[in-house]
Amino acid sequence: GNSVTQMEGPVTLSEEAFLTINCTYTATGYPSLFWYVQYPGEGLQLLLKATKADDKGSNKGFEATYRKETTSFHLEKGSVQVSDSAVYFCALRSATNKLIFGTGTLLAVQP
């Protein structure tokens, strides 16, 4: 069946550090891949997405590339800010519209 595995947190970084949050998936067919973010006290919102192999999603300085050969969609940012502190969720949506999420990774950025 479909599944999403992402690195466990918490991830603690200093401001301006480089961020990588790993995400791998298992799916039949060609799912779409997403990163959602949940800021403290707020609901989930879409951060970025990619709908086919080799697509790169980007938003707010974050990037992730759909790698079919490694079934991965790792989230990266070159220089994190305190305001990036949040929980990040990797997700996939299959052709049957099943939408599943990883366990979430808490990112804490210290000034």
Added chain:
Amino acid sequence: SQTIHQWPATLVQPVGSPLSLECTVEGTSNPNLYWYRQAAGRGLQLLFYSVGIGQISSEVPQNLSASRPQDRQFILSSKKLLLSDSGFYLCAWTRTGGFWGTEAFFGQGTRLTVV
């Protein structure tokens, strides 16, 4: 514009009591609808999803059930709550139309405490 309503925001129920959480979507037709439970440290667990009226896919066998009596209404129910049913429940919707790359939109959630 589309909006999603989920209620109640918080709920405290005794063990063994029934449960009914409601979610409605406005401004779109034939949405895909989802129920998730978010537990601390466990991320978002997909409970049920529906691609049309009367079509419910159950992902986790448990004490809960879901129904879709109308196109834009999704209800999460239980006949007898367990302590383990406590958690944060989220409803979400996505567009249909054959393309599965569109994003999901979430309700504000219901904090359920079973005592």
